[in-house]
Amino acid sequence: MNLFTQKEQIKGIIESLLFVAEKPLSIKILHTILNIHESYLKEIIYELAEEYKRRNSGIMIIKIEDSYQMVTNPQYADWIKIFKQQTNNKLSEQALETLAIIAYKQPITKAEIEKIRGVNSDYAIKTLMEKKLIKIVGKKEVPGRPFVYGTTKEFLKLFGLSSLNELPGIIDFKEVNAA
Incomplete structure (x- = not known):
């Protein structure tokens, strides 16, 4: 593989990593992943940035x-x-499942939501926060003091409710399964 092709491949790898990263990537992390000298990494990133600008x-x-x-x-x-x-x-x-859990169980922590759902809820919570359907309403008084979540006025507005008291009752699923 010639140097030009190798450099273009490294550029593509860096571009892919930056694209999928949810937060800024440090040169140290890129160095660890690619085992390439930090100054060369910076040079390649600069070139990529300039290509986008051009x-x-x-x-x-x-x-x-x-x-x-x-x-x-x-x-x-x-x-x-x-x-x-x-x-x-x-x-x-x-997201709807997570929102329903929060609506009925609020205030509730992420860990409590995940215990009910049985899966990681990071993305669903992030989405609901971005849509302003839920918010952090405090911290639970337990070790680590995790955030507790609750619904917002936007939630009530979206579902045409004037208060949480208007939420339909929770059906006992054992009764539904027995019927």
Whole structure:
């Protein structure tokens, strides 16, 4: 493999890692993953960032201290808002399930939600927080003081409720299964 091809491959790998990373990636982490000298990594990231700038791309790479993150270009923020408004109205089955648990059991911790659901609920909680359907309402008075979640006025508005007292009752599933 010649040097040009190798450099392009490394560039593609870095681009992929930055794309899937949920938070900024440090040079140290990239060095650990790729085993490439930090100065060379910085050079490649700089080249990638410049390529995006040159073509006025919808994405860009920003530097945050000694880390890098791929973000959308603020120049296209209005289009992103339109897109989010049109696609942001639907909730996944997982998010609806999590929302129902929070609505009926609030205030409730993430660990309590996950115990009921039996699966990790990070993404569902994040989605519900972004949609402003739930919020952090405090911290539980136990070791570690985890956040407790509750529903918001947006939740009531979305479901046409004036208060949580209007939520339908919880059916005992044993009775349903027996019938």
